[in-house]
Amino acid sequence: MTHTPSLTDRIKAEARAAGFDAVGIARAEVGAREQARLDAFVAEGQYGEMGWMADTHERRRDPKTLWPEARSVIVCAMNYGPEHDPMADLQHSDRGVIAAYARNRDYHDLVKKRLKRVARWMHAELDCQVKVFVDTAPVMEKPLAARAGVGWQGKHSNLVSREHGSWLFLGEIFTTLELPTDAAETDHCGSCRRCLDICPTDAFPTAYTLDARRCLSYLTIEHKGPIPHEFRAPMGNRIYGCDDCLAVCPWNKFAETAREAAFIARDDLTLPKLSELAGLDDAAFRARFSGSPIKRTGRDRFTRNVLIALGNSGDAEALSAVTPLLDDASPLVRGAAVWAYLRLGGEPGDRPARESDPEVRAEWTGGSRSQKII
Known part of the structure; x- marks a missing residue:
């Protein structure tokens, strides 16, 4: 008997053909716990100078506020696993350490291009409306990815995958289609707190909570003024972002090096x-x-x-x-x-x-x- 692919099978196959390493489907909604975490993050001013977090708060906490017609979200992920452990780079004090995700092309353009390819196919073949988003839009993409079964939010607040560790870029396709959803991924962090303990600036007030004002990724990229004195020595030789909490995750033992050429580190961006x-x-x-x-x-x-x-x-x-x-x-x-x-x-x-x-x-x-x- 010939197997007829389901609608979700066809969508996932198209996404993988476009170059995505993981795909999952969720309803266009996030949970009350995630909304409460966002509310607290904004209320306590933990976003620092990233004023758009407050400005887009209401749209961010509910996908249907962003687009009322949305019914389902296809979460697509691309692996950017580095070729070696970024923690080893911190030993080269005369060299600058750039976060793994930034050692080649800007991922936003590539991920959006791939999302649009899938979205165009959906619009043409499935007669539905679609919108694509990468992380520049007010979308709670990590909670959506967890609900879609792509991974779970670790104690460092980033997504963790059993297949790709902490090295995933995310993008979303919102659609008017009512699609069967994937099972949400279980939190597999257990009692591990390596990501919390490794942080050089104590940027995690509690597990699953990040204070961006203390985070070296925020301070070296988003912060416009002088680096506060208390964080200068802890910066070490990190000159753009910080991979520490991602790099120490035990689930990285299952991760593979990125297969997308645009995500493989350029020589001139590796320990310049x-x-x-x-x-x-x-x-x-x-x-x-x-x-x-x-x-x-x-x-x-x-x-x-x-x-x-x-x-x-x-x-x-x-x-x-x-x-x-x-x-x-x-x-x-x-x-x-x-x-x-x-x-x-x-x-x-x-x-x-x-x-x-x-x-x-x-x-x-x-x-x-x-x-x-x-």
Whole structure:
């Protein structure tokens, strides 16, 4: 007897043919527990400067507020598993560590392109309405992915998969179709708390709760001002994002290296030399990170991060890379340069008196000799 594929079988086959590694289907709704977590996150201001989290709060907590006609959500995931353990990179203090997801192409464009391919097929073949979303839209994608059976939200609040560990990009197709749903995935974290204990800045007030204001991913990417003093030493050589809580997850033992070429790390984005990165002007920064999500952060914020890492390097020779930036046009860069300069043993001389920006002057006066690490 010939097997006739079901509607969901056809959709999942099309998604896998488009390049997705995991697919699941859920109703267009999230649970009360997840809504309560979001409410608390917003009420306590844990989103920091990411004001859109508050602005889109109501739309984010209920998919039907975002699109009332939505009935089902097809959650599609792509594996970006790194080739080696990112934790090992933290030992190279003269090199910058970039989060695994950002070591090649910006995933947003690729994931959305693949989603649109599946959505066009659904619209044409199944006579339904569809909308596609990646994580720039106000969608609670991780709770939806858990309800769709793609994985579960671990104690680090990210999605964990039994097949792919913590290394998944997510995208969603909302549809007007009433589809059979997949069984929600069970939480398999148990008593493990490695992701909580490894965090260098104690960004998890409790399990399953993240305070973005303390998270190095937020601080190095979204935060626009100087890195708060208490987080500078814990940053180490992390210059864009932080993989620690993802990388220590025991479920990563089942993960495979990404098969999508655009997610395999570029050589120039794997442990680049901090001294070289410090010398990038705006044009060179844009050229170096063309096509990378790093480009959206901008040269000044990125250079701020590089300077903090140089200050943490403990290498007096790094002063030659730091010193020119004491006169940078950007106060954000100058302030970070002052911190790194003093931490590496540089002498202030008459520079504090010549500084016009009050925040940068404060960096000079706050840079006590006890900060030295060499």
